[in-house]
Amino acid sequence: VSDQITVAVVGASGYTGAELCRLLLQHPHVKLTGLYARSSAGQPLSKVFPQFAGRLEQVIEPFDADRVEARAVFCALPHGESAPVVAALAARGHVVLDLSADLRLHDAATHETWYGGHAAVPPELRARAVYGLPELHRERLRGASLVAVPGCYPTAAILAATAFLEAELVLPDLIVDAKSGVSGAGRGAALAYHYPEVEGGIRAYKIAGTHRHTPEMEQELGARVTFTPHLVPMSRGILACVYMRPLDPTVPAARYHEALRARWQGEPFVTVLPAGALPDTAHVRGSNRAHVSVAVDERVGRVIALAAIDNLVKGAAGQAVQCLNLAVGLPETLGLDGVAPFP
Amino acid sequence: VSDQITVAVVGASGYTGAELCRLLLQHPHVKLTGLYARSSAGQPLSKVFPQFAGRLEQVIEPFDADRVEARAVFCALPHGESAPVVAALAARGHVVLDLSADLRLHDAATHETWYGGHAAVPPELRARAVYGLPELHRERLRGASLVAVPGCYPTAAILAATAFLEAELVLPDLIVDAKSGVSGAGRGAALAYHYPEVEGGIRAYKIAGTHRHTPEMEQELGARVTFTPHLVPMSRGILACVYMRPLDPTVPAARYHEALRARWQGEPFVTVLPAGALPDTAHVRGSNRAHVSVAVDERVGRVIALAAIDNLVKGAAGQAVQCLNLAVGLPETLGLDGVAPFP
Amino acid sequence: VSDQITVAVVGASGYTGAELCRLLLQHPHVKLTGLYARSSAGQPLSKVFPQFAGRLEQVIEPFDADRVEARAVFCALPHGESAPVVAALAARGHVVLDLSADLRLHDAATHETWYGGHAAVPPELRARAVYGLPELHRERLRGASLVAVPGCYPTAAILAATAFLEAELVLPDLIVDAKSGVSGAGRGAALAYHYPEVEGGIRAYKIAGTHRHTPEMEQELGARVTFTPHLVPMSRGILACVYMRPLDPTVPAARYHEALRARWQGEPFVTVLPAGALPDTAHVRGSNRAHVSVAVDERVGRVIALAAIDNLVKGAAGQAVQCLNLAVGLPETLGLDGVAPFP
Amino acid sequence: VSDQITVAVVGASGYTGAELCRLLLQHPHVKLTGLYARSSAGQPLSKVFPQFAGRLEQVIEPFDADRVEARAVFCALPHGESAPVVAALAARGHVVLDLSADLRLHDAATHETWYGGHAAVPPELRARAVYGLPELHRERLRGASLVAVPGCYPTAAILAATAFLEAELVLPDLIVDAKSGVSGAGRGAALAYHYPEVEGGIRAYKIAGTHRHTPEMEQELGARVTFTPHLVPMSRGILACVYMRPLDPTVPAARYHEALRARWQGEPFVTVLPAGALPDTAHVRGSNRAHVSVAVDERVGRVIALAAIDNLVKGAAGQAVQCLNLAVGLPETLGLDGVAPFP
Numbered sequence A, B, C, D: 001v002s003d004q005i006t007v008a009v010v011g012a013s014g015y016t017g018a019e020l021c022r023l024l025l026q027h028p029h030v031k032l033t034g035l036y037a038r039s040s041a042g043q044p045l046s047k048v049f050p051q052f053a054g055r056l057e058q059v060i061e062p063f064d065a066d067r068v069e070a071r072a073v074f075c076a077l078p079h080g081e082s083a084p085v086v087a088a089l090a091a092r093g094h095v096v097l098d099l100s101a102d103l104r105l106h107d108a109a110t111h112e113t114w115y116g117g118h119a120a121v122p123p124e125l126r127a128r129a130v131y132g133l134p135e136l137h138r139e140r141l142r143g144a145s146l147v148a149v150p151g152c153y154p155t156a157a158i159l160a161a162t163a164f165l166e167a168e169l170v171l172p173d174l175i176v177d178a179k180s181g182v183s184g185a186g187r188g189a190a191l192a193y194h195y196p197e198v199e200g201g202i203r204a205y206k207i208a209g210t211h212r213h214t215p216e217m218e219q220e221l222g223a224r225v226t227f228t229p230h231l232v233p234m235s236r237g238i239l240a241c242v243y244m245r246p247l248d249p250t251v252p253a254a255r256y257h258e259a260l261r262a263r264w265q266g267e268p269f270v271t272v273l274p275a276g277a278l279p280d281t282a283h284v285r286g287s288n289r290a291h292v293s294v295a296v297d298e299r300v301g302r303v304i305a306l307a308a309i310d311n312l313v314k315g316a317a318g319q320a321v322q323c324l325n326l327a328v329g330l331p332e333t334l335g336l337d338g339v340a341p342f343p
Helices: A014-026 A080-090 A108-118 A123-126 A134-141 A152-166 A212-220 A255-264 A313-328 B015-025 B082-091 B107-120 B123-128 B134-141 B154-165 B214-221 B253-264 B314-327 C015-025 C083-089 C108-118 C121-129 C136-142 C152-166 C214-220 C253-265 C313-328 D015-027 D082-091 D106-117 D123-128 D134-141 D152-166 D216-221 D254-263 D313-328
Strands: A006-012 A031-034 A073-074 A095-098 A146-148 A173-180 A225-231 A238-244 A268-274 A289-298 A303-310 B005-010 B030-036 B073-077 B095-098 B146-148 B175-182 B224-231 B238-244 B270-272 B292-299 B302-309 C005-010 C030-034 C072-075 C094-099 C146-148 C173-180 C223-232 C236-242 C270-272 C288-299 C302-309 D005-008 D029-035 D072-075 D095-098 D145-146 D171-181 D224-231 D236-243 D270-272 D290-296 D302-309
Touching: A006 A014, A006 A303, A006 A313, A014 A031, A014 A313, A031 D029, A073 A313, A073 D254, A080 A095, A080 A123, A080 C146, A095 A313, A108 A212, A108 D145, A123 B107, A134 A152, A134 A313, A134 C121, A146 A313, A152 A173, A152 A212, A152 A225, A152 A238, A152 A255, A152 A303, A173 A212, A173 B134, A173 C173, A173 C236, A212 A225, A212 D072, A225 B030, A225 C236, A225 C302, A238 C173, A238 C223, A255 A268, A255 B224, A303 A313, A303 C223, A313 D005, B005 B015, B005 B314, B005 C108, B015 B030, B015 B314, B073 B314, B082 B123, B082 C152, B095 B314, B107 B123, B107 B214, B134 B154, B134 B314, B134 D313, B146 B314, B146 C030, B154 B175, B154 B214, B154 B224, B154 B238, B154 B253, B154 B292, B154 B302, B154 B314, B175 B214, B175 D236, B214 B224, B224 D236, B224 D302, B238 D015, B238 D171, B238 D224, B253 B270, B253 B292, B253 B302, C005 C270, C005 C313, C015 C030, C072 C313, C072 D072, C083 C094, C083 C121, C094 C313, C108 C121, C121 D123, C121 D302, C136 D171, C146 C236, C146 C313, C152 C173, C152 C214, C152 C223, C152 C236, C152 C288, C152 C302, C173 C214, C214 C223, C253 C270, C253 C288, C253 C302, C302 C313, C313 D082, D005 D015, D005 D152, D005 D313, D015 D029, D015 D236, D072 D082, D082 D095, D082 D123, D095 D313, D106 D123, D106 D216, D134 D313, D145 D313, D152 D216, D152 D224, D152 D254, D152 D290, D152 D302, D171 D216, D254 D290, D302 D313
Parallel strands: A006 A031, A006 A073, A073 A095, A095 A146, A173 A225, A268 A289, B005 B030, B005 B073, B073 B095, B095 B146, B175 B224, B270 B292, C005 C030, C005 C072, C072 C094, C094 C146, C173 C223, C270 C288, D005 D029, D005 D072, D072 D095, D095 D145, D171 D224, D270 D290
Antiparallel strands: A173 A238, A238 A303, A289 A303, B175 B238, B238 B302, B292 B302, C173 C236, C236 C302, C288 C302, D171 D236, D236 D302, D290 D302
């Protein structure tokens, strides 16, 4: 079709890369023109990911910025590796959707503090990059040429907590206790993610201010965050549980639910659950949707907000496609309205 | 759109019903006009299945054949309950896609033997019903008004074994050792499917000629079948492993792979894996695709054919939509080309 | 053997009952003389729980206080059902270990508030009952005749947080974000615990001061608690993550680790992990052990303590056996030193 | 205690090594004097396997045959690596229990065919090694100094099928369709066992006469075997389903059940389930027990025998301890009578 947007995926051999391919294949106005990855270059995607057998037989190529023929390019590379690729693509005029952490933090010093030697991002790139959470920055994303797609945990935490901070109902000092599926750790085999080490157990990791998604949450929420990620025996999904203090303890519980509904009113991918219902990651698995809710513990004066997303979709590939739609002027939900295949 | 096919789902509160809704929502030429179920009548679908929240807020109604306004109706009811509903709908001229077992067996006596008192199916209905496996009966399904959508196990077993029986490479006496996810047992809570009873263990059930999918396999394969179903700690998927004896032990292994490729050449939803590759249900989960392969144990003279499907999609709802497409003259793959969201 | 303690189990058909049988069978100084349950009375235990086939063929009987021949009796009944059974047994002079919630709260009014009409516990029984957490009440448990075995969540939360409250390092106002395996919900089949509804997803439930384990934590910790339980796709295990505020933000992180080590020094079943290590429920699954650790988020001034236990062992049956050992004067660890069968 | 048997474990850093440590710790007449492993030498076992923290703090050492001070030594090394270690230990007079495949096949040529260049086993060692399945070779195991502990799949297949072959009820030509948990693949991280690649799917592997456990089954059963292993999303357990042809199709089904009961009568670790019941690996998980059953498909003339074991216990470490007990003259069940911690 003449009005197809040509797109390419760099980093096609990871879980996020595969998810991008899956979503882009079902997008009615997109044509996938290139798949790039290092280790699996030369192989058909269907060998690396058999779910594409019979559906997409394209061969993965080594990345070469000069040979990319696509209006928009998704970069699903590890942080540090992404920046030079993004710079090369941006210089050649492609719309770039970067799924790494390289451009998410506006402040270069903060980036340096948390990511160390990876700070080799040209300042003008960092300045141009729009943080790709449409629910916060929709207008800036329209027509954007460079998007820093958010991390999976920040997406969940922000969708849970923003409404209450913006409405000045809570103190800007949060605890984010979040639980993630294992695909968040990527496709690289390691003992920590070896099947028998994960099944039937749950554990926290990188707690007490050591996980790199912390500054990203703080930047977008404008609040201090204590972040505790957990690894759950499941492949996909993030559930964020955010603890906040009410600014005024006499505000009734219903007011919080109302604030949540008001904030996300009309958002195509954020569903505020009925009062009393609580989100379950299984209900959003495979979809770009977030389920959110809030409850108030009036006995002790605490507000508890929850959000469930699929880390690979709303937390990565789906959000990137949503940003693409905004960047190139397509309807925002195009290719993204699939319902979770529950169970 | 003026060329939309109106469809309804009876039995919308089960897993197959939900999967039908999910697939029909992403079908570009279908309009869902009615959802019916007994126990959850009066509730919005999104209360019964929260994955639809914000996407489909339709209310489930009690079934009343006179009030169905849809060209085609999917019946996802338990066997025995389905026949009278199907009869009422067929009498009113709807295209009916019956996902129960009530009309699958051509021979009423065989049905009576295996299903007992449920045989109250009018003989003319049984005679009219087309067995809804497009890969076997495509021409009869075009324009069909009554389709008996196959069982999940038979779909997998048939896609694994048919090629070899048709090519007269093997004896018509098979062992089908199949492994299923728990959704095959439906959404009714029972001790056998209580989470702690299933996680971390595997068991066989209804073995040695006691599972009702046996005669269905025998009818479609024209062979005797020893069928052993297993319950696997996973929600979706069926892997069928079929053991056969070669008619001529001197036939080389490559000939079997060739027969498999030849038989499924051009089939939109059956992928013959490259020689040496073996199917994994995770690679077809959530999709209408079947992955098949064959290997020969030349030491002992046995042919081993494997097929992986998603029991709720190619084994139920997806196959039913595929049949709908054929029945009403739409392209067969419409609404069904989604790739499995692996992992 | 002449020095065997005779014991009986009331409520043998639940998961806790089965776990009691498993532990008591491997206890060198115990003889199991009676198994009682209502619905499965008349059946051998091995029919209800096939893991006992060939190992314990005892038949389950309907409970009759007059026919119990055992020095000690474990009551693993639902709250409300337990109190009258406990009263009958206590009146007959048995040592009673009650695993229900009926006697855990010292204050009858608090019990009434949280458990409603179940308060029919004779005040003298409530007064006599010792809260069965040996790590807090060891001396009172020695020779005790009536023990209220703690809930699973409180056990984990208390083992995580006690050290810091006792050392007056933190404010007595806690958040307990806990994650539990599904066996905590018992063996009764229900949609919420149907395998396909649980696999691959995580959800919170009974949040914001609605879960009945809240007052139990508050009683034993002497602190206010916001409690958020979650259901994790695993059969066993509880991980409690407790958030606290330091009383003095200048106290260095090492001081907290030291306090934890000091508090649990010499405890046979509580292991303080090396600094930096974090507990995993898989490492205590099937054992009576708790793994605990602490971290300090100095950026924002929060103390985060974690504890992992097996909800059916240290959170129920194992703890009850530990209490039995103390009550009848046996070495505390007898029958309980098994290592978790990881993986 | 003066009558303690001193034992050591070589290969303590794998799952089988850990399981040996767990079982040996609960063995009343064993003293663990040495733990050996290459990669983790110098670390305490509790660092490699945190489940031992607080229970066994022994440090792992590099293996040196001259420094082993133990009457009996368990070798849990990969095949090929084991033979020289076994030879060194045997030469020094230790009782050796070898859990590798190096000594299981009596025929060196068959070993060479299936294991290739690993055949460097001195012929006299191979001749001396007793195949360590007590249910077949109990008398030869009493006082044995060198035991080749069976593979996990062969143990399950043999316990399922032996009774019928010995009683000459079936043809010596079997199909073994077996399903295994992931711990059978060891603790080495690899993409095939990465959590997201395993959860929610099932696949066969090394089928059609390519899995090395085939000749072991054929040797012990005296029959031809078509073997199909599967990987199941669970950590532990093997379920073997064995298909056989009756020699005389008129023999009634009850005769097979009777043969099974007669064969395993009095066996401490093999439980023949009541007629109609089917084994579940969850019911033997963590225990040394096998659950077996048989059914006959009289319609088509096939005998179907099933066995469930825990691959790490009866399929490896537990069986090795059972062999130790026989070898050194202890009661056979010592340290092994634990019941599966189900669920």
